[in-house]
Every structure is written in C-alpha cells, then in structure tokens.
Amino acid sequence: xxxxxxxxxxxxxxxxxxxxxxxxxxxxxxxxxxxxxxxxxxxxxxxxxxxxxxxxxxxxxxxxxxxxxxxxxxxxxxxxxxxxxxxxxxxxxxxxxxxxxxxxxxxxxxxxxxxxxxxxxxxxxxxxxxxxxxxxxxxxxxxxxxxxxxxxxxxxxxxxxxxxxxxxxxxxxxxxxxxxxxxxxxxxxxxxxxxx
Numbered sequence: 404x405x406x407x408x409x410x411x412x413x414x415x416x417x418x419x420x421x422x423x424x425x426x427x428x429x430x431x432x433x434x435x436x437x438x439x440x441x442x443x444x445x446x447x448x449x450x451x452x453x454x455x456x457x458x459x460x461x462x463x464x465x466x467x468x469x470x471x472x473x474x475x476x477x478x479x480x481x482x483x484x485x486x487x488x489x490x491x492x493x494x495x496x497x498x499x500x501x502x503x504x505x506x507x508x509x510x511x512x513x514x515x516x517x518x519x520x521x522x523x524x525x526x527x528x529x530x531x532x533x534x535x536x537x538x539x540x541x542x543x544x545x546x547x548x549x550x551x552x553x554x555x556x557x558x559x560x561x562x563x564x565x566x567x568x569x570x571x572x573x574x575x576x577x578x579x580x581x582x583x584x585x586x587x588x589x590x591x592x593x594x595x596x597x598x599x
Contacts, residue, residue: 420484420493420507420516421446427487432522433531435460439487447522448487451513454534465529467500488512496537499546500530503553508538 417427419441427439427448436457439448484507486493491511498504502524507516515534517525525531536542560568578584590596 417448417487419444419446420448420487421481421518433457433526438522445519447517449515449517449534450488451509451515454515458532458535461532464532467533468527468529469501484516486511486514487516488514497543497546497550498525498530498537499542499549500528501549503550506534506537 424443432438486509493507495505
C-alpha cells in the first residue's frame with residue numbers, strides 16, 4: 404500500500420536558498436518523493452534520505468534517453484548557495500550529458516537543490532534516477548570533459564566562423580575514415596606539394 408509522501412504533519416521552516424523567500428512548500432513533484440518547492444523562483448529541495456528511499460522503491464535504473472528535449476527554460480549556473488536545511492555551503496555539480504546546468508548538493512545532510520525545470524529536464528532524459536551518480540568523480544570527470552570540449556568548440560567557431568568550422572569538421576570526419584590519413588594530411592599541409 405502506497406502512502407502519500409507529502410510531509411503534511413511536519414512543519415518545515417526552510418528559506419529558499421536562491422531567492423530567500425520565507426517558506427518552502429512540501430509537494431509531490433514525483434510519486435513517492437517529497438520536494439520542498441519555492442513558489443517564487445520555482446526551485447525544489449529534495450532531502451537526501453527521501454531521495455534514497457524513493458530510489459529503493461523506484462525500480463531499476465532507467466536507460467538514458469537522448470531523443471527527448473522539450474526545450475525547457477533552465478537556469479544558468481549561478482552563485483553558490485547555502486543548504487536550506489542545515490546551512491552548509493552547497494557544492495555545484497555539473498550534470499553533463501548534453502546539459503549545461505549544475506545541481507547543488509549539500510555534503511552535510513546530502514540534500515539536493517534543483518532550480519526551476521531541472522527535475523523535469525532530468526526526468527525527460529531518464530537521468531532523474533541518477534542524482535547520486537552525478538556526485539561521483541567518474542561522472543564529474545565526464546561532465547567536465549564535455550564542458551571543456553564545448554568551450555573549445557566555441558573558440559574554434561569564433562576563430563574560423565561557423566561555415567568554415569562546419570567544413571573543417573566534415574573534412575576531419577572524412578580523414579578519420581581513411582587508411583592513408585597521414586599522407587593526405589602531409590599533402591594538405593605542404594606549402595607546395597608539387598615543388599620537388
């Protein structure tokens with residue numbers, strides 16, 4: 404028998420860590436998992452213990468979906484915030500996997516702060532059951548590598564222009580399929596390949 408997870412009996416006096424509104428309201432954004440929502444900024448607080456209990460009953464980890472993107476408006480990584488529950492300074496973790504936003508995790512009470520639409524964006528891609536994995540060094544290494552690649556791509560696009568960058572990427576992909584790639588590169592980089 405499933406019970407309603409909203410903690411109606413408990414009065415929780417937590418301020419929003421982002422906009423400092425005076426109260427977070429308990430709500431079930433997800434069946435069996437209580438979130439504490441800020442009505443001002445739309446952010447959500449999830450207690451670490453509640454998330455782990457929800458994960459235990461949630462079933463197997465869902466495979467990631469790359470085909471979903473509703474274009475939800477997401478917050479950019481902002482200032483560091485303090486935990487609404489225990490007041491520890493929260494740590495920002497990159498989500499990666501095509502997302503540029505961060506989630507805030509409290510090392511003290513293990514809770515997670517999600518800005519407006521972040522839970523929904525994670526859920527669309529079946530990453531909502533991977534929050535605990537996002538805090539691992541393995542996940543963060545991959546997310547940081549992805550962020551570096553994106554920054555370098557932006558540098559190359561600004562240096563070459565979008566059309567030239569697209570063309571050089573096409574040539575690069577074509578070269579990668581050739582067994583004589585080094586000969587082709589030597590030919591391309593030689594100032595005058597016919598000067599013997």
